[in-house]
Amino acid sequence: MRRRQWANLACVSALALSLGYAAALAESMPGTDPTLGIPLPEQPALVILDDEKPAPARPDASAEAAPDAADDAKSETAGLPVPETEPGMVTGTVTPSAQPQGILVAPDLPSVPAATPDLPVTLDIPEIDLPPSDPALIAPFRLQAAPEPLRSAEPLIAPPDLPKVVVELPPASEFAADIAARATEALALPRLGERERADIVTAYAANGNKPLWIDGKGWSEAGKRLTARLGRAAEDGLRPTDYPLPAFEASDKGSLAEADVRLSGLAVLYARDARGARVDPRRLSKLLTPTLYLPSATEVLSELTGATDAGAVLAAYNPPHEGYRRLQAKLAELREHLDDTPLVRIPAGPALKLGMRDDRVPLVRARLGLGPTEDPVFDRSTATALAAFQKQAGLPANGVLGAQTLAALGTPATARGEQDIIAQMERWRWLPADLGSSHIMVNVPEFRVRVVRQGQIVHETRAIVGKPETATPIFSHKMDHVIVNPSWFVPPSILKKEFLPGLAADPEYAAKRGYVVTRTRHGISVRQPPGERNALGWIKFMFPNDHSVYLHDTPNRRLFANERRAFSHGCVRVDNPFLLADQVLGPEWTHERLKRLIGSGERRINLPAPLAIHLVYNTHVVGADGKLTTFEDLYGFHRMVRQALEQQG
Structure with a gap:
């Protein structure tokens, strides 16, 4: 009987603990899960069916209470509460339908003997439906076994072997810091302008300070072609000493970087020299006013770095004209023969x-x-x-x-000949690279006018040019119209030197010579009306310019018989100008038609299209047969250029 009471006591205690825990949980957070913070489903009510009610107490229960007192004392000594048996207490085995998770387990109780064959009391506690729990959220509250590491799925078919990818970093990054640090020193070239230096530095910076002409071990292929061209600068009439190639150690990154920037500076200097930057013609004379087409450093580097043959592109900055090429060949010929003329000091x-x-x-x-x-x-x-x-x-x-x-x-004759040819080659650099498929060329020292179409001379005639004291200027422009029966307005230089002194001595000085004097707000204007005695003749060819000069006819045609024809005040007088008009005005205006306009008043005729005209100063000309012809240095312009180049050297 004693064992049976212990069994009943254990079952009742377990049931009480379960119900107490559920009640406490419901009071602390009614309807809310403490971990997830979500509402919990409503707990079902505990219902005891009639067939599961406990049986009435047995009559021998009081008889067995005395022996239990000693056991109760032992329990109190052990520190356990002694349950009191109340009348009507239900005893038996409680079997829940499902074990709730997370219920605290009571301390170990003494082993309970096997239950008596009495029928147990069974309580049907339905299982609570809860939403699935996230293991990551309940992990801190529940000990779980460590999950196995994820394993990649093995493909059913093995993939093919992929080729090895080899990534080689360009060596440019190795030189960026050295290029930025040494650029200023590398560009310290005597005749390289500040603007060009700044443009080169900017070009490198825009390219990430990567080298342009080295490949990490020395000159790249493009760099080798550039250095070869610079080494042959003498062939182009330039001085190789102006382009000293940089020396470097292949193992020294700083030296390589400086050499790369220096080569860029030398290439820019060469390109500009080849286009005429060595001598500023306007500083030699106010009558030398050609328009120079000097390339910028940015343009040069852009063309060179994008070229297949950088050396050929650099050489192409020299004049492409046939006259220049013939001089170049003559220069090489002179250098092949040593001067054996005895040099005598006088x-x-x-x-x-x-x-x-x-x-x-x-x-x-x-x-x-x-x-x-x-x-x-x-x-x-x-x-x-x-x-x-x-x-x-x-x-x-x-x-x-x-x-x-x-x-x-x-x-020495050879040295003098070289200097003359080089000075003449320099004046070819003053001309535009494109002279025009059709153009007029006036060679002042030769006293000749030529019309060129598609590289062929289609018309050539004699000319009269300015006297040494009233020299004909040198420049290029566009001819756009022709005037028949022109009036001549006396230019200020002639007015000051000739007419004003004449008018001061004789008020009729101008009238006796057929000139009309007009008083203006700023002084007087002297005009010669159209006519046979007009200084411009019957026709003039206009190309507006700063010097107020042009090509025209002349009443003094006998002067064309002279070999040295320097008689004008600066303009170019043309022999038989109506034949020249045939060439510039086209077939619509023949010289017969133009002559019918003579004496009928001033008439302007526009050219079908502007025609390039070049007034040049070629004292040394090489013919198609290779023969060198020299002409008198009328105004000393050739000597000025030669001396300027010698002083630079």
Whole structure:
């Protein structure tokens, strides 16, 4: 009986604990899960069916209470509460329909003997439906076994072997810091302008300071082509010493970086020199006003870096004209032959003229290749030989030994010839790279006018140019119209030098010569009306310019018979100008039709299209046969250019 009471006590205690825990939980957070914070479903009511009610108490229960007192004392000694048995208490086995999760387990109780065969009391507690729990949320509140590591799914078919990808970083990044640090020092070239230096630095910065001409071990293929072109600068009439190639150590990144930037600076300098930057013509004379087409550093580097052959692109900055190429070939020919003329030093002294006696005469004759003479007289043979030398040297062929001629005699013939050709090549750089498929070329020292179409001369005639004191300017422009029966307005220079003194001496000075004087707010204007005596003749060819010069007819046609035709005030007088009009006005306006307009009043005729015209100063010309022809340096422009280049050297 004692064992049975212990069984009943254990069952009742378990039921009480379960019900107490549920009640406490419902009071603390009614309807809400403490972990998830979501409402819980309503708990079903506990219903005891009639067939599950406990049986009435047995009569022998009181008889067995005494022996239980000793056991109760033992329980109190052990620290456990002693349950009191009340009348009507239900005893038996409680079997829930499902074990609730998370219920605290009571401390270990003494082992309970096997239950008596009495029928147990069974309570049907339905299972509570809860939403599925997230393991990650309940992990802190419940011990779980560590999950197995995820395993990748094995493909059923093995993939093919992929090729190995080899990524090679360009060596450019290795030089970026050195290029940025050494750019200023690398671009310290004497004639490279500040603007060009800044443009080069900007170009490198825009490219991430990557090298352009090195590949990590030395010059790249493009760099080698550039250095080769710079090394042959003498072929183009340029000085190789102006483009000293940088030296570097292949193992020194800083040295390589500096060499790369230096080569860019040298290439830009060469390109600009090839287009005419070595000499500023406007500083030599106010009458030298060509428009130079100098490339920017950005343009040069852009073209070179994008070219297949950087050396060929760099060489193409030199003039592409046939006249320049012939001079280039002649320069190479001169350098192949050494000058075997004995160089004789002639002392300075007064100018020697025909018939003068001087101790220097034997030296002059020896320098000119003439035989000795007993009497030191500057005779006719000496003067004739000296005049031939002067003509070849581009000097006035007057047979007088002056300072310029003496300096020319003191230079070896080969060296002097090189200097002359190089100075002439330099003036070709003043011209546009594109002269125009159709254009007019006026060579002032030659006194010639030529019309060129598609590279062929279609018309050529004689010309009269300005006197040395009123020189014809050198420039390029566009001819756009022709005027028949023109009036001539006396330019200010002639008005000041000739007309004002004449009018001061004779008020009728202008009227007697057929000029009309008009008083203006700023002074007077003198105009010569159209007519046979008009200084412009019957026709003039207009190309607006700063010098107020143009091509025109002349009433003094007899002057064309002279070999040296420098008679004008700066304009270019054309022999038989109506034939020239045929070339520029087209077939609609023949010279017969134009002549019918003479005397009928001033008439303007526009050209079908503007025509390029170039007034040039070519004292050294190489023909198609390779023969060099020299013309007199009328205004000293050739000498100015040659001296300017020599001073740079």
